[in-house]
Amino acid sequence: EVQLLESGGGLVQPGGSLRLSCAASGFTFRSNAMSWVRQPPGKGLEWVSYITTSGDTYYADSVKGRFTISRDTSKNTLYLQMNSLRADDTAVYYCTKDGSGWPFDSWGQGTLVTVSS
Amino acid sequence: QSVLTQPPSASGTPGQRVTISCSGSSSSIGTNTVNWYQQLPGTAPKLLIYSTTQRPSGVPDRFSASKSGTSASLAISGLQSEDEADYFCASWDDSLNAWVFGGGTKLTVL
Helix, strand or coil, X not given: CCEEEEECCEEECCCCCEEEEEEEECCCHXXXXXXXXXXXXXXXXXXXXXXXXXXCEEECCCCCCCEXXXXXXXXXXXXXXXXXXXXXXXXXXXXXXXXXXXXXXXXXXXXXXXXXX | CCXXXXXXXXXXXXXXXXXXXXXCCCCCCCCCCEEEEEECCCCCCEEEEEXXXXXXXXXXXXXXXXXXXXXXXXXXXXXXXXXXXXXXXXXXXXCCCEEEEECCEEEEEC
């Protein structure tokens, strides 16, 4: 069974940094592209970032230059380094696994990031 | 403002058939496949439809989807109370070089 377990969320001041982690199990982590998707409280879904099996990375314009996605295949863990955080980054952040040609086919339970002074 | 456009709400009575639309552009739905996600209250989203028309194992065949031009739709037949949820469409956008979502449709079973 695929399991994605996010951690690292919390309260941070504007301009601060946070690193999210996603521990993956139940599938061959190195063989699947992975993404982060976020959902502000009471709102819809927004794709944040994507990393391919070969390490190529893609970002939404709203986070480009501030967030960095990475993966450690030896630890089966996905990361999201978030710098220069703003109030509008407040959201539940979901770790997702891609399928064979389609996105987000498995989701973690999410971790809440709150940016506030 | 979401790149893909969905109606904010939809409703139906048990047993009815309901459809939810998702409108995009030539660089998104017009060129790429569409995926649908179901988010039950208080839970993480779940993949409902992939590659425009395919159901993952475990998803009832009451759920179906299609695409025409730059629009897609999700149909739910034999509506049940447990179908009450938020539904989101998603597609890759070649112009934005990004995955894009619809704003979501809240389905109410009356």
